[in-house]
Amino acid sequence: MDHEEAVVCRGLEYSFTHGRGKVTRAVDGIDLTVRTGEVFGLLGPNGAGKTTTIRAITTLLPVGAGMVRVFGHDATRRPMEVRRLLGYVPQQLSADAGLTGRENVALFARVFDVPRAERARRVTQALAAVDLTDAADRMAATYSGGMVRRLELAQALVSAPRLLVLDEPTIGLDPIARTGVWERVDAVRRATGMTVLVTTHYMDEADRHCDRIALMDRGRIRALGTPAELKDQVRQDGQQGQAGHEGRDGRDGRDEPTLDDVFRHFAGRDLADATEGDFGDVRRTRRTANRVG
Amino acid sequence: MSAVPAARPTASAEPPDRGPELDLLLVPPRARTGWRLVPARIAAMCAVELQKLRHDRTELYTRAVQPALWLLIFGETFTRLKAIPTGGIPYLDYLAPGIIAQSAMFIAIFYGIMIIWERDSGVLTKLLVTPTPRAALVTGKAFAAGVKAVLQAVVVVLIAAVLGVAMTWNPLRLLGVVAVVLLGSAFFSCLSMAIAGIVLTRDRLMGIGQAITMPLFFGSNALYPLDLMPGWLQAVSKVNPLSYQVDALRGLLIGTPSHLPLDFAVLAAATLAGIAAASALLGRLAR
Ligand SMILES: Nc1ncnc2c1ncn2[C@@H]1O[C@H](COP(=O)(O)OP(=O)(O)OP(=O)(O)O)[C@@H](O)[C@H]1O
Ligand SMILES: [Mg+2]
Numbered sequence: 001m002d003h004e005e006a007v008v009c010r011g012l013e014y015s016f017t018h019g020r021g022k023v024t025r026a027v028d029g030i031d032l033t034v035r036t037g038e039v040f041g042l043l044g045p046n047g048a049g050k051t052t053t054i055r056a057i058t059t060l061l062p063v064g065a066g067m068v069r070v071f072g073h074d075a076t077r078r079p080m081e082v083r084r085l086l087g088y089v090p091q092q093l094s095a096d097a098g099l100t101g102r103e104n105v106a107l108f109a110r111v112f113d114v115p116r117a118e119r120a121r122r123v124t125q126a127l128a129a130v131d132l133t134d135a136a137d138r139m140a141a142t143y144s145g146g147m148v149r150r151l152e153l154a155q156a157l158v159s160a161p162r163l164l165v166l167d168e169p170t171i172g173l174d175p176i177a178r179t180g181v182w183e184r185v186d187a188v189r190r191a192t193g194m195t196v197l198v199t200t201h202y203m204d205e206a207d208r209h210c211d212r213i214a215l216m217d218r219g220r221i222r223a224l225g226t227p228a229e230l231k232d233q234v235r236q237d238g239q240q241g242q243a244g245h246e247g248r249d250g251r252d253g254r255d256e257p258t259l260d261d262v263f264r265h266f267a268g269r270d271l272a273d274a275t276e277g278d279f280g281d282v283r284r285t286r287r288t289a290n291r292v293g
Numbered sequence: 294m295s296a297v298p299a300a301r302p303t304a305s306a307e308p309p310d311r312g313p314e315l316d317l318l319l320v321p322p323r324a325r326t327g328w329r330l331v332p333a334r335i336a337a338m339c340a341v342e343l344q345k346l347r348h349d350r351t352e353l354y355t356r357a358v359q360p361a362l363w364l365l366i367f368g369e370t371f372t373r374l375k376a377i378p379t380g381g382i383p384y385l386d387y388l389a390p391g392i393i394a395q396s397a398m399f400i401a402i403f404y405g406i407m408i409i410w411e412r413d414s415g416v417l418t419k420l421l422v423t424p425t426p427r428a429a430l431v432t433g434k435a436f437a438a439g440v441k442a443v444l445q446a447v448v449v450v451l452i453a454a455v456l457g458v459a460m461t462w463n464p465l466r467l468l469g470v471v472a473v474v475l476l477g478s479a480f481f482s483c484l485s486m487a488i489a490g491i492v493l494t495r496d497r498l499m500g501i502g503q504a505i506t507m508p509l510f511f512g513s514n515a516l517y518p519l520d521l522m523p524g525w526l527q528a529v530s531k532v533n534p535l536s537y538q539v540d541a542l543r544g545l546l547i548g549t550p551s552h553l554p555l556d557f558a559v560l561a562a563a564t565l566a567g568i569a570a571a572s573a574l575l576g577r578l579a580r
Binding site for chain 1: 313340344345
């Protein structure tokens with residue numbers, strides 16, 4: 001019953017069909033394994049297919065081609081078993097503005113079958129774990145973006161999930177709120193040892209907080225390993241290739257490659273360039289943040 | 294503060310800050326299984342609905358304005374005109390159950406718009422990743438709509454009583470009224486959620502919602518008896534669940550001759566069909 005792997009994807013594909021037969025290949029054959037207990041980062045620019053991958057793993061999208069298993073349960077055939085093990089925070093800021101923070105968390109305690117006798121204590125603990133004790137009885141409509149994010153963490157944590165899935169948990173937040181969210185995630189993970197699957201397009205966050213990362217671009221995984229391993233590989237390839245030349249990595253002779261260099265190395269383009277192309281999603285996220293936060 | 298390990302000196306007189314208790318967050322709750330799952334989810338959705346109403350009752354009051362105007366203006370005028378044969382009872386009394394059904398339907402039709410809003414805001418997405426079968430989520434929402442509609446019905450009943458409508462106070466019949474309003478609202482909210490699953494955007498649904506509520510209302514026996522209608526409208530009325538809801542409410546509240554077993558059967562069957570359709574289409578909203 002003890003599974004070494006929290007998540008296994010094999011040959012995962014997903015395409016969106018728009019009107020008039022236009023097809024977007026959002027996920028194009030992904031193999032990846034998230035080990036139990038690690039923080040796994042899925043890293044890539046806008047449109048890379050991170051959210052689509054996450055939605056296949058969380059049973060929101062039907063897995064067409066390929067296979068997804070969460071702690072040994074097939075996501076297509078046993079979605080209810082998978083959902084019981086998941087805590088999910090979607091990319092958008094989403095809290096029910098018509099309820100207090102405590103009521104928002106209590107709803108998730110109810111739908112995960114927390115017995116009435118321990119519901120209140122569990123909700124209080126989840127709120128305390130994300131530092132929202134003082135704001136718990138305020139309406140979520142009065143929360144800032146960072147507070148909504150932490151409230152969503154509490155909603156995800158209240159059922160004691162074995163796998164926490166965070167889709168761009170820090171998008172649209174200021175640096176202080178970003179740190180606040182990561183501090184909670186790190187602290188909870190230290191206390192519970194749960195597995196975390198997180199997507200981000202901030203290289204520095206992936207570098208600092210993830211045990212292993214997968215670089216994703218245009219629906220494919222371009223590289224996978226610990227941040228140190230990936231940097232080592234870039235350094236070695238750089239030395240073997242054009243020694244002394246700045247080369248296509250363009251690292252201006254610096255010794256320590258950053259993850260930005262790593263992305264450029266494996267994806268063949270700048271993360272910043274790749275990201276600038278598509279502001280649609282960022283804008284959508286902002287709009288939600290304004291409405292809820 | 295947080296559960297940060299005590300890496301800081303704790304030489305002060307205060308007790309060391311060990312962070313908040315997290316013991317419960319280490320133990321997953323035991324899963325409910327079998328038949329107990331769906332009632333639990335329905336209860337959860339209804340609880341949320343009541344919490345929202347407790348925070349903000351303005352909707353309850355603003356939604357009372359329209360039925361009050363219908364009763365006051367339309368009801369009083371036509372009572373005086375005696376233009377509509379109602380079998381000997383004042384037209385206002387005849388109208389009151391129709392208006393209760395109407396206001397319940399308006400609330401329920403709004404649920405499709407609400408579920409699209411919840412999709413857009415990510416709230417629905419998160420609920421779809423909980424151990425809640427689609428059908429249980431839809432049923433929960435349907436009964437939440439029913440709870441809200443029952444509260445609204447109480448307001449309309451009180452207004453009608455103030456206007457002098459002679460209604461039953463028999464508790465058993467009132468219980469029947471609650472059941473009829475619950476079923477009717479459950480059906481119309483499922484209808485609207487099913488349409489939401491087809492059209493997928495709020496703007497389109499708003500248009501469709503407006504386009505269907507008026508025909509549903511006027512194509513029913515809420516305002517006038519069936520036999521006054523032209524043949525084609527009678528046909529519409531006969532397949533319109535609102536007619537059966539009004540018929541049952543009239544029979545229970547005013548005591549006019551009605552077909553309670555048929556009414557309950559039609560409403561229950563319509564609700565089941567609505568739940569099935571809306572559950573099947575709900576997944577489209579997540580994609
Ligand atoms: N519902 C949808 N309908 C049609 N196309 C979609 C849909 N969702 C995503 N796509 C497309 O699929 C591709 C991958 O999108 P996805 O949201 O998975 O990327 P992402 O890596 O999460 O990007 P971001 O950083 O912007 O969130 C994009 O080209 C996007 O336009
Ligand atoms: Mg995304």
